[in-house]
Amino acid sequence: xxxxxxxxxxxxxxxxxxxxxxxxxxxxxxxxxxxxxxxxxxxxxxxxxxxxxxxxxxxxxxxxxxxxxxxxxxxxxxxxxxxxxxxxxxxxxxxxxxxxxxxxxxxxxxxxxxxxxxxxxxxxxxxxxxxxxxxxxxxxxxxxxxxxxxxxxxxxxxxxxxxxxxxxxxxxxxxxxxxxxxxxxxxxxxxxxxxxxxxxxxxxxxxxxxxxxxxxxxxxxxxxxxxxxxxxxxxxxxxxxxxxxxxxxxxxxxxxxxxxxxxxxxxxxxxxxxxxxxxxxxxxxxxxxxxxxxxxxxxxxxxxxxxxxxxxxxxxxxxxxxxxxxxxxxxxxxxxxxxxxxxxxxxxxxxxxxxxxxxxxxxxxxxxxxxxxxx
Amino acid sequence: xxxxxxxxxxxxxxxxxxxxxxxxxxxxxxxxxxxxxxxxxxxxxxxxxxxxxxxxxxxxxxxxxx
Numbered sequence: 283x284x285x286x287x288x289x290x291x292x293x294x295x296x297x298x299x300x301x302x303x304x305x306x307x308x309x310x311x312x313x314x315x316x317x318x319x320x321x322x323x324x325x326x327x328x329x330x331x332x333x334x335x336x337x338x339x340x341x342x343x344x345x346x347x348x349x350x351x352x353x354x355x356x357x358x359x360x361x362x363x364x365x366x367x368x369x370x371x372x373x374x375x376x377x378x379x380x381x382x383x384x385x386x387x388x389x390x391x392x393x394x395x396x397x398x399x400x401x402x403x404x405x406x407x408x409x410x411x412x413x414x415x416x417x418x419x420x421x422x423x424x425x426x427x428x429x430x431x432x433x434x435x436x437x438x439x440x441x442x443x444x445x446x447x448x449x450x451x452x453x454x455x456x457x458x459x460x461x462x463x464x465x466x467x468x469x470x471x472x473x474x475x476x477x478x479x480x481x482x483x484x485x486x487x488x489x490x491x492x493x494x495x496x497x498x499x500x501x502x503x504x505x506x507x508x509x510x511x512x513x514x515x516x517x518x519x520x521x522x523x524x525x526x527x528x529x530x531x532x533x534x535x536x537x538x539x540x541x542x543x544x545x546x547x548x549x550x551x552x553x554x555x556x557x558x559x560x561x562x563x564x565x566x567x568x569x570x571x572x573x574x575x576x577x578x579x580x581x582x583x584x585x586x587x588x589x590x591x592x593x594x595x596x597x598x599x600x601x602x603x604x605x606x607x608x609x610x611x612x613x614x615x616x617x618x619x620x621x622x623x624x625x626x627x628x629x630x631x632x633x634x635x636x637x638x639x640x641x642x643x644x645x646x647x648x649x650x651x652x653x654x655x656x657x
Numbered sequence: 658x659x660x661x662x663x664x665x666x667x668x669x670x671x672x673x674x675x676x677x678x679x680x681x682x683x684x685x686x687x688x689x690x691x692x693x694x695x696x697x698x699x700x701x702x703x704x705x706x707x708x709x710x711x712x713x714x715x716x717x718x719x720x721x722x723x
Contacts, residue, residue, distance in 0.1 A: 419665050424720070439713060446713040470718060479692050547708045554701050554708075557673065561697040564680040569688040 302368045310366055315376065316384055319358045334362060338349040345378030351461065351498040352396035359384040379396070380458060389490050393497050395597060397524060400499075405506045406527040412511045414531055415479045417421055417544040420447045422471040422478035422510065427452040431486040431517065431536040438537045443544035447479060455485035460495035465504035472509050480543065481510045483525065484536045487517035496523035505529050515539035666707050673700040 293301065306579040317334030324330055330345045332354075342565040343362060354360070361384040362378040383389045401408060421439075425432045427450060439446065448628070451467035454460045470619065471481055483505065485496075495501055496516055505512050506528040516527040516532035533539035606612055621629045629635050640653050664672075676697040680690060 416668060417666055429719075436713070436715065443710075444712060445707065448713055448715045449718050450715065451718040467718070550708055551705065553704050558675070558698065560677070560703045561680065561694055561701070564677070565690055565694040568680065568683070568685050569687055571686045 285361055296370065298417070299368050299370050300535065306368070312363060312365060312379065313376070314361060314363045316359065316361045317341070319354060319360050320356050322356055324353055327393050334360060342373075342375040343378055344375045345381075349378050349381055351381065351383075351500065352392050353399055354381075354392065355395060358388040359386070382458070383494070386490060389494065391489075393521075393524070396497065396499055396502070397527075400502060400528070406416045410530075411508070412542065414511050414513060417443055417446075417470045418479035419445070420449070420476075420478040420480075421543065422451065422481045424451045424453055424467045424471075424481065424483045425485055425536075426455050427488060429454075429455065430513075431484050434486075434539065435482070435484060435515075435536040435540050438540035439544060442540065442546045444547065447478075447545070456488065456492050456495055461498040461500045464495060465500045466530060468504040468508050470511075477510050479510070481512045482515065482539050482543065483512065483529070484515040484533075484539055485517070486536065490521065493521075493523055496525040498524075501525050502528045513539055551583075611646070613643065620644040666704065669700055669704050669707070673697060673704065676700065 287450045314417065315334055317336050320333045320335055322332040324347060328347055330343075330347055330350065332343050333340045334339070334343060343364060345364070356470045361382040362376070363379045363382075365379065366374070366376050368374050383392050404410070420576065423435065424647070425435070425506035432450070435449070439448070449471075451470065453463040453467050455464070467572065468483070471477055483496075487491075487493075490497075493516060496514070502524040505514060505525045511531075512529040512534060514523070515536050515538060516523050516526060522532070531542065533542050600620075610620070620643070621635060623629050623634075623638050624642075626641060626642075628640060629638065635654050636639060638654060640651055643650050643652055675696070676693050680693050680697065685693075
């Protein structure tokens with residue numbers, strides 16, 4: 283016998299769950315719930331489960347890791363948007379649409395956690411930093427078109443340098459869509475056939491909550507992954523955002539970004555004038571040096587020639603002395619004499635001499651005539 | 658100017674640095690020095706005219722899809 287249920291509705295379990303979901307969908311298609319995070323866990327690197335609780339209640343949430351903007355931990359205050367539903371097996375939960383951090387304390391904590399994680403990955407390493415071209419000719423700017431940051435950047439840039447091609451990607455720099463828009467703009471610039479030589483990602487100052495987009499994992503990773511060198515300039519006084527840490531260079535304000543990016547043309551004009559002058563000085567120094575060298579070489583040439591002449595003179599004297607030694611005159615000085623006949627022919631034997639009427643005998647100091655006696 | 662690709666400011670500036678470095682060599686012959694000097698003057702002139710040149714051109718990146 284069936285028990286007597288006093289009810290209008292009799293359903294199977296599946297029908298009951300389906301009806302429940304219809305009612306929820308109709309009455310609460312989307313809901314935002316704020317509470318403290320507990321029992322946070324990630325399954326298979328893909329599924330996210332946690333509870334949000336307050337003093338007297340706790341609600342289960344379910345989503346994917348793609349909805350996380352950074353590491354979370356129990357105790358954080360979250361503002362979660364989602365769709366409530368009843369799962370056929372696991373019961374009631376809220377399917378997550380988006381997660382926002384609530385309160386400065388939680389934002390701070392999330393920042394620290396993400397920073398630790400990215401530091402460990404080496405995303406902020408000094409070795410990763412590239413030098414920005416100086417000055418670049420094509421600049422990509424990612425910011426809000428209407429912002430004072432953009433106006434300031436353009437103004438300072440134009441005052442300092444000319445002939446630049448500036449391409450703006452107009453994005454929201456705060457609010458829920460900001461991280462995705464900024465990351466998408468970075469990707470888009472990198473995919474251009476002729477990409478800019480440098481990417482400037484900038485906005486003016488604000489509270490930590492205002493600057494939240496620049497502390498998200500999505501934007502920080504996009505900055506780090508950019509093939510185009512990056513300059514991130516967020517106007518603030520105290521904290522440095524994670525996007526800035528990931529950038530190749532950072533600037534304190536949008537104006538400062540423009541100052542870092544290009545030289546001041548007035549300073550350059552002065553420097554060029556100085557260079558023109560030093561070119562002239564270098565040329566005249568070279569000419570002077572060449573003259574000195576030429577003088578040295580002509581002196582060298584002169585002394586070489588003098589040396590050769592002196593040498594020749596010395597040789598001449600020596601030769602002269604040898605010649606003198608070999609001359610017949612010097613033999614006469616040693617006591618010899620030359621005997622000649624009347625015709626001047628040299629008489630070489632006593633026999634020949636005896637046949638002559640008279641003989642001429644030449645000594646060193648003169649000649650005498652003698653008559654030979656018979657042998 | 659000759660050549661298809663126009664040199665940018667940085668490239669010209671590096672060329673000038675190079676000319677200055679070469680000119681500092683004391684043993685440079687005068688003909689080469691004179692050539693370098695003229696080349697340096699031309700680079701200075703080119704760089705100066707870049708500084709006076711043109712305003713910055715600003716355009717907007719078209720959003721992908723959305």
